[in-house]
Amino acid sequence: MSKKEEVFKDGKRPDGRANDELRPMKMKVGILSNADGSSYLEWGGNKVICGVYGPREAIPKHSQDPKKSLVKVKYSMSTFASKEEHGRAGPSRRSNEISKVIKEALENMVFTEKYPRTQIDVFVDVLQAEGGTRVASITAAALALADAGIPMKDMCCGVAVGKAGDQIIVDLGKEEDNLGQSDMPLALSNRDKNILLLQMDGLLTLEEIEKAIELAEKASDKIHEMQKKAINSVYTEEPEEVFTM
Amino acid sequence: MRNIILPGEEISDQPMRLSNTYVENGKTYASVVGMLDEEGRYTPLESVYSPRPGDTVVGIVVDVRHHGFVIDVNLSSNATLPARDTRLRLEMGDLVFGKIGRIFPSGDIDLQDVRKLSGGKIFDVPTAKVPRIIGKKSSMLDMIRESTNTKIVVGNNGYIWISEQGNIPLVMKVIEYIVENAHKKGLTDKMSEFIKKHME
Amino acid sequence: MGDIKDLIMKEGRRNVLMNMLGKGERLDGRDFNEYRPISVQKGVADTAEGSAVAQIGNTKVLAAVKITSATPFPDRPEEGIFITSAEFLQLADPTFEGGPPREDAIELARVVDRGIRSAEIIDTGSFFIEEGKVLALFLDLYVLDNRGNLMDTAGLAAAAALKDTKIPKVEDGQLIMGEVDRDLNPPEIPVPTTFVKIGHYWVVDPLKDEENVADSRLTITTTSKHVCTMQKAQGVLAKEELLNNINISFNIGKDIRKYL
Numbered sequence: 001m002s003k004k005e006e007v008f009k010d011g012k013r014p015d016g017r018a019n020d021e022l023r024p025m026k027m028k029v030g031i032l033s034n035a036d037g038s039s040y041l042e043w044g045g046n047k048v049i050c051g052v053y054g055p056r057e058a059i060p061k062h063s064q065d066p067k068k069s070l071v072k073v074k075y076s077m078s079t080f081a082s083k084e085e086h087g088r089a090g091p092s093r094r095s096n097e098i099s100k101v102i103k104e105a106l107e108n109m110v111f112t113e114k115y116p117r118t119q120i121d122v123f124v125d126v127l128q129a130e131g132g133t134r135v136a137s138i139t140a141a142a143l144a145l146a147d148a149g150i151p152m153k154d155m156c157c158g159v160a161v162g163k164a165g166d167q168i169i170v171d172l173g174k175e176e177d178n179l180g181q182s183d184m185p186l187a188l189s190n191r192d193k194n195i196l197l198l199q200m201d202g203l204l205t206l207e208e209i210e211k212a213i214e215l216a217e218k219a220s221d222k223i224h225e226m227q228k229k230a231i232n233s234v235y236t237e238e239p240e241e242v243f244t245m
Numbered sequence: 246m247r248n249i250i251l252p253g254e255e256i257s258d259q260p261m262r263l264s265n266t267y268v269e270n271g272k273t274y275a276s277v278v279g280m281l282d283e284e285g286r287y288t289p290l291e292s293v294y295s296p297r298p299g300d301t302v303v304g305i306v307v308d309v310r311h312h313g314f315v316i317d318v319n320l321s322s323n324a325t326l327p328a329r330d331t332r333l334r335l336e337m338g339d340l341v342f343g344k345i346g347r348i349f350p351s352g353d354i355d356l357q358d359v360r361k362l363s364g365g366k367i368f369d370v371p372t373a374k375v376p377r378i379i380g381k382k383s384s385m386l387d388m389i390r391e392s393t394n395t396k397i398v399v400g401n402n403g404y405i406w407i408s409e410q411g412n413i414p415l416v417m418k419v420i421e422y423i424v425e426n427a428h429k430k431g432l433t434d435k436m437s438e439f440i441k442k443h444m445e
Numbered sequence: 446m447g448d449i450k451d452l453i454m455k456e457g458r459r460n461v462l463m464n465m466l467g468k469g470e471r472l473d474g475r476d477f478n479e480y481r482p483i484s485v486q487k488g489v490a491d492t493a494e495g496s497a498v499a500q501i502g503n504t505k506v507l508a509a510v511k512i513t514s515a516t517p518f519p520d521r522p523e524e525g526i527f528i529t530s531a532e533f534l535q536l537a538d539p540t541f542e543g544g545p546p547r548e549d550a551i552e553l554a555r556v557v558d559r560g561i562r563s564a565e566i567i568d569t570g571s572f573f574i575e576e577g578k579v580l581a582l583f584l585d586l587y588v589l590d591n592r593g594n595l596m597d598t599a600g601l602a603a604a605a606a607l608k609d610t611k612i613p614k615v616e617d618g619q620l621i622m623g624e625v626d627r628d629l630n631p632p633e634i635p636v637p638t639t640f641v642k643i644g645h646y647w648v649v650d651p652l653k654d655e656e657n658v659a660d661s662r663l664t665i666t667t668t669s670k671h672v673c674t675m676q677k678a679q680g681v682l683a684k685e686e687l688l689n690n691i692n693i694s695f696n697i698g699k700d701i702r703k704y705l
Contacts, residue, residue, distance in 0.1 A: 032590050033425065033503040034538050036293075036373055045491065049589065051536025055293060057321035066351065074535065074543065079585045080493040080509035083622060086583045089532060090545065109252075111267070111276060114295060116352050118321050123536035127507070127587075128492050146252055149291030149373065151265060151276035154253030191253050231278055232249045235290065305450050317450045338449060366457035414465040421472050421654075425503060425592075443474060 008165025014176065019169045020215055022159075022222060027140075027230035029147040037148025039230070041140040044173060045130025050140040052148040055118035069115035073103035073122045075137055081129040098134045105138055105158075105187045105196035111151040120150060131174035132160045138187045138197060143227055147234075156196055157223040158187040161212035168208055170215045184212055188220045248281045249290075256287045265289040294372035294401060296320060296345050296354060303367060303400035304356070306339040316341060316356060319369060319402045324354040331359060340367050340406060342398050362398065364409040368417075372403040374424050377432060385433060389419050392440045415443055459643070459658040466646040472654060473502075478693055480650040485601060485704045487609040495610025495629065498589070499602035501650060505537075505590040508602035510610045510629075514574060514620050515581035525572020526581035529558035531588070531599065538591040553595055554586060556637065556676045557603050560666035563673035566607065566631035575618045582610075593653035596664050596676075600637035605705055607631045635673050636701045637666040638694035642680060647690060649697065663687070665694040669702075 008014075017023070023044030032038035035051035042048075058064040075098045079087040091099075106122065122144065124137040135158025142156045160172045164180030177183050182202025189196060195213075204212065250256065256266060257273040265277045266287065279289040296302070296318075304324065308315035313327040314335050326333075326343070335341065343359030370378065378399055379386045390397055395411025407416050422439055426432060465471065475481065481502030490496035495510035515526055531554035533541045546554075561567060561584075572580035584606065586599045610629035614621040641651040641659035648655060656662070661680025666673050672691060 032536060033592055034590060035536055036371070037291075038536065047490070049534075049536065051534075053536075053539055055321070056539075076534075078509070078532075078587065079530075079583065080490055080496070080511050083492045086511040086513050086581075089530065089585075115293070121535070123534065125534050125536065125587075128490055146278050147291060149277050149289070149293050151293070152252035153267070153274075153276065155251050189253070228249070228251055231251060235249055235280075305453055307449050338453060340453075366461060367453065368457060369454060413461055414468070414470055417461055417465070417472055418470075418474055421652075425473075 008167070011165070013164075013169065013173075015173060019167055020218065022171045022219055023173065025223070025226055027143060027226055028233075029143050029230050030234050035144070035148075037144040037146070037150070039140045039143035039147060041136055041143070043132065043136045043139070044171075045128060046126065046133055046136045047128035048124060048126050048133065048136045048140045050122065050124045050137070050144040052120065052122050052141075052144040052150065054120035054148075055115035055150070056121070058117055058119040064117040066116050068112040069110070070119040071103055071107040071110055071112065071122065072119050073099045073106065073124065073141070075099040075102055075124045075126070075134070077126045077129060077133070081126055098137070101197050101199065102134060102138055102141065105156065106141055106145070108194075108196055109142070109152045109154055109156050109189065110145065111153065114151055120145075131172055131177040132185070134158065134197075135160050135185050135187065139223060139227070143230060146231060153189070154192070155190045155224060155227060156187055157190070157220050157227060158185065158197060159216050159219045159223060160185040161216045161219075163202065163204060163208060163212070168211045168215060170219045182208075184209070186213070186216045188216060190220065190224045193217050193220065250275045250279045250281050250287065252276050252278065256281065257285065263287060265292055291373070294375070294403070296348060296402070298345050298348060300345045300401040301342065301398070302345060302356070302402040303340070303342045303362070303398055303404035303406050304402075305367065305404075306335045306337055306341060309335065309337060318354070318356075318400070319372070319404050320354070322352060322354075324356050326356045326359050330355075330357060333359060333361060335361065340365065342400065342406065362406050365396075366407050366409075366413065368405050368407070368420070369403050370405060370420060370424050372401070375399060375401055375403055378405070378420060378423050380433060385423070385436065388433075388437065388440070389416060393419070415440070418443060455658060458654055462655065462658055463644040466643060466648070471648060472652055475650075477646065477648045478697070480697070480701070483601070483701065483704050485605045487605050493606075494613065495606045495608075497602050497605030497609055499598050499605055501594055501598045501601070502652075503590055503592040504594055504598045505588075506595065506598040506602040507587040507589055508599070508606035509585050509587070510606050511583045511585070512610075512613060512620075513581050513583070514578055514615075516577060517579045522576070523570070523573045523579070525569035525579045527558075527562070527567050527569055527584070528581070529554045529561070529584040529586070529603070531557075531586040533588045533591075537588045541588075541591075552676070552678075553599055556596060556664060556666070556674060557586065557600050558584075559674040560600060560635035560637060561603065561607070564633045564635040564668045564671075566633050566635070567629070574615055578618060580612070580615075580620075591653065593656050594639055594650050596639045597637050597650060600635065600666065601701065601704070604631070604634045604636070608634075608705055633668045634702050634705055635666050635668055636698040637664050638697045639664045640690050640693075642682070642686075647686065649693065663690060665691055667691075667694050667698040669698070
């Protein structure tokens, strides 16, 4: 059996979703008491928690930029994040790279010049992973930054697009990610749909990339609506006392 | 129904000069989460404290230099009270309050109208919670002052000074309660219940 | 220069806390032997064999149990493996630093680990698969939010995660993930109770402010009948104080077990 047949049974995605359909999402902000801003995101089988601290004095002192604040991102994966094995604690080459590209996405959204010599720390912890953790992390981070009251040009969110079973699809699940033909994680600003994060592996034609980006743009509108709802609920609903995951 | 605005949403199709907004291509956009009322007025709901001239701050004298007093005001760098601007004789460890004077492009801050706070205690709270402790038009702070019979100075910088007289424990409890529950709705109502309960 | 500021802050807090304790009061209005509200939620991570979030006040710890097959330790070839570790997530507290676990995280993991081992609630003898192969149970503690008393919150999360744990099926020496053989079903629940002494007064379930100014700290972990581990941190304590606190911790343990 070829790979595409394994992923796409009877022309359908493994979980039966339409090509432009997102996995179910749940978002919440203000879940941590110490952090200046925080969020919790469930996206399919991903569970991500994010805390933002700052702007606070940048350390070490020699790293301070007299003109702007430094956005620092630390993405980590829990030891129990995947079903298969008990993972290692601490940063890996993979998590370091993801931290870097998330930082390079978010720093475009923040008015960093307002807070010279400071740093803004974004900690993202992936408690549970099922494909697409980096785009889930950006989506959660934008919520936590907004919750922290850090001035931003725009909201943003992440979503992966790609190709599996010869189809262009949005929000790849783990199986589609592992066995599909191409995976292209994106992060987009909400209003202008500027590309803030872009990675890609596998093979795509120019036309396919264009189509995939269009799918991502439509998906980002839906995700933004949910982000807005999550922030809205802070001011309109009685928050739950219990931490729920 | 309040209309909650997220960063990047349009507030006006005209350029406006408002805090926590920015102008792009002649339109004004929000830069922090805020509220837009029926008349189109925008009120920020979450914002990071950045010192502005005229803000009240509480501080601790951490150094006495020839050019003036170096005062910790809970910011990323210490503030200065220039010696030429004051007749106060301060020592290391003295507690003071005053206003933010000049802010230099480097981020250095001069204080003005500084007064010494005698006795009492100083505490820090997250700056994001300060607006909740003060309340609308100082309503929360006035309630705390009156019901606990205590002198309190709340700095926008997150330092709070409480006088030696008065019900310090109750003030502490109230502030602890606000800090723990600041993210919840209807805080002022809950607060008055809380104070009543603990006055007994 | 930061030092004088910290000193003044700490001294101020300490003074006020002592005055309050002298009048029988605590910062958040609790009695000396009263816990903040407790809640426990089991089964929070689908990828783990057992998991729970425990919350005491606003302090939150997540515990997750992963079970895999492993090579036994050479000196105990027929016995399973049980390892506890703790991560202080940086989002939990502005003072938590990155990098490998520091002594506080190591102490936390070891005290929770000792409580579970002493109470003999994980039957590692039943973890034998075949020669050179046993089950390994990893208990990982993740601090999500720190408002004081991480020790008791972690102990509670750990106990709840173990109660939630399902041991996977083993066939022909291979672990069949996703298929359950049996519940771990711990026969006892060790409950840590942490005390701090400020001036002359001992209080349970310390807030962060109380921890920061405490003269002594003591954790006593009990099962329904026995003390199963103890840990004195800073400070000194008299025999009478210890015995009295043990008594209190038995009563508190009884209450807290109801949440599991």
